Amino acid sequence: MNLGRKRFLVFLILLTGIFSMVNSGIAANRESVDKMMYNTDPQDTFPVPVGIKNQLFYLQRTTNTNTIIYSLNVNDKGELDESTPVKVFWIRYPEGGMRKELNFIQKAFAYGTISRKNRDGSFTIQLVAYKKKEFTLKKSLLDNTYKMYTLINNKESEIKRVYIQIDPGGTLFNPNVRYIEMKGKEAATNKPIMERFKP
Structure with a gap:
């Protein structure tokens, strides 16, 4: 595997991790908002x-x-x-x-x-x-x-x-x-x- 391909794979792994963190944050925020709305009498x-x-x-x-x-x-x-x-x-x-x-x-x-x-x-x-x-x-x-x-x-x-x-x-x-x-x-x-x- 050449150096350019290795760098590309590392980039994909990092990008996947970033998207995962962002999606987790969005899901957590949505859950928090939903919880707040649910708890509002x-x-x-x-x-x-x-x-x-x-x-x-x-x-x-x-x-x-x-x-x-x-x-x-x-x-x-x-x-x-x-x-x-x-x-x-x-x-x-x-x-x-x-x-x-x-x-x-x-x-x-x-x-x-x-x-x-x-x-x-x-x-x-x-x-x-x-x-x-x-x-x-x-x-x-x-x-x-x-x-x-x-x-x-x-x-x-x-x-x-x-x-x-x-x-x-x-x-x-x-x-x-x-x-x-x-x-x-x-x-x-x-x-x-x-x-x-x-x-």
């Missing part, structure tokens, strides 16, 4: 409602980005309507972020609330679709404004967001819920808190 890509007056918390579901807003129901003077202290409505992001009222079925069977005034002036609030979880609407000791509280990880917390992971296979009135995620702030420390549970 769908709710982390959903829009976050901002600038909504008297908002208490909001609810989102896997099915689409339409968002249910739970807000304080006050009149023009800022006085609370004690007969219906929580107002519920849609923000329809796929329709340009328009606001829309709940229809009768949505209000009565899915996203509406039941309220009861307590002796201390607070209100016990339940969602009609999941009455096991109770919320308390009361004034904060920090700023004397109404906020919604519930237990998250057995700690009293101001609820800010509810997300429902729905899998295929259920029905309109009995969806296949994999988990409910609640996010908020601990009342005692103001630290972020989160809990997922199977209803």
Whole structure:
């Protein structure tokens, strides 16, 4: 084998090694990106409602980005309507972020609330679709404004967001819920808190 052919073979071996390293790097990067995308929960890509007056918390579901807003129901003077202290409505992001009222079925069977005034002036609030979880609407000791509280990880917390992971296979009135995620702030420390549970 002459010197020129040897050099050519060495060049091919080196070139093959370089391509192998490049392809390995691309594959590793692709795997890393795929892993990052896989680990990104769908709710982390959903829009976050901002600038909504008297908002208490909001609810989102896997099915689409339409968002249910739970807000304080006050009149023009800022006085609370004690007969219906929580107002519920849609923000329809796929329709340009328009606001829309709940229809009768949505209000009565899915996203509406039941309220009861307590002796201390607070209100016990339940969602009609999941009455096991109770919320308390009361004034904060920090700023004397109404906020919604519930237990998250057995700690009293101001609820800010509810997300429902729905899998295929259920029905309109009995969806296949994999988990409910609640996010908020601990009342005692103001630290972020989160809990997922199977209803």
